[in-house]
Amino acid sequence: DAKTTQPPSMDCAEGRAANLPCNHSTISGNEYVYWYRQIHSQGPQYIIHGLKNNETNEMASLIITEDRKSSTLILPHATLRDTAVYYCIVRVRSGGSNYKLTFGKGTLLTVNP
Amino acid sequence: EPEVTQTPSHQVTQMGQEVILRCVPISNHLYFYWYRQILGQKVEFLVSFYNNEISEKSEIFDDQFSVERPDGSNFTLKIRSTKLEDSAMYFCASLRPGGLEKLFFGSGTQLSVL
Numbered sequence A: 001d002a003k004t005t006q007p008p009s010m011d012c013a014e015g016r017a018a019n020l021p022c023n024h025s026t027i028s029g030n031e032y033v034y035w036y037r038q039i040h041s042q043g044p045q046y047i048i049h050g051l052k053n054n055e056t057n058e059m060a061s062l063i064i065t066e067d068r069k070s071s072t073l074i075l076p077h078a079t080l081r082d083t084a085v086y087y088c089i090v091r092v093r094s095g096g097s098n099y100k101l102t103f104g105k106g107t108l109l110t111v112n113p
Numbered sequence B: 001e002p003e004v005t006q007t008p009s010h011q012v013t014q015m016g017q018e019v020i021l022r023c024v025p026i027s028n029h030l031y032f033y034w035y036r037q038i039l040g041q042k043v044e045f046l047v048s049f050y051n052n053e054i055s056e057k058s059e060i061f062d063d064q065f066s067v068e069r070p071d072g073s074n075f076t077l078k079i080r081s082t083k084l085e086d087s088a089m090y091f092c093a094s095l096r097p098g099g100l101e102k103l104f105f106g107s108g109t110q111l112s113v114l
Helices: none
Strands: A007-014 A018-023 A031-038 A045-050 A061-064 A069-073 A084-092 A107-112 B006-008 B012-014 B019-024 B033-039 B043-050 B054-055 B065-068 B073-080 B088-095 B109-113
Touching: A007 A018, A018 A031, A018 A084, A018 A107, A031 A061, A045 A061, A045 A069, A069 A084, A107 B065, A107 B088, B006 B088, B012 B019, B019 B033, B019 B109, B043 B065, B043 B073
Parallel strands: A007 A107, B012 B109
Antiparallel strands: A018 A069, A031 A045, A031 A084, A061 A069, A084 A107, B006 B019, B019 B073, B033 B043, B033 B088, B043 B054, B065 B073, B088 B109
């Protein structure tokens, strides 16, 4: 699986959009970009994933550059409860038993009142 | 949303003792995982389990560790003789076949080995 690079920490004001960047310059054509987050030592929580098109769900939006070498997770209206470590993970969609997520250090997003 | 349930939330044990961490995965999921996170460090993969056998294990998952699905609902991690360095948060996770490949994690068991 391709390596990812994320800033170690970011701050965001409550109510504003949080834009979390991720570089994955060695990504292969069949690798997806997944985002998970971990709130204060709870279990990681799936947020969103995509291949090459931008994606949106009830939690966030994912913007992937045309060359797929980087992506941005957008939390449109950050709340204090969004304070967490956010992990960008690149992996091949394999199906089932060898679905192994490799977590990096992620970005600690702190949402300030 | 359905949840992965882990018990106990905290476990304290003496070095050399056996511990069993328990998990109830989501009912229609078929793939099961254990991860661990030592305080201040990354979340690390331990083992994946499918069709009543281990699919993959990391180098951390040595002979002291074992997993079992003793019935249709529980998934357990056993550490035969705990060491101080086994102190960590242990997360169980499960995955439904097909679909989004969205891994659901439990809230973890904090294991403290004294």
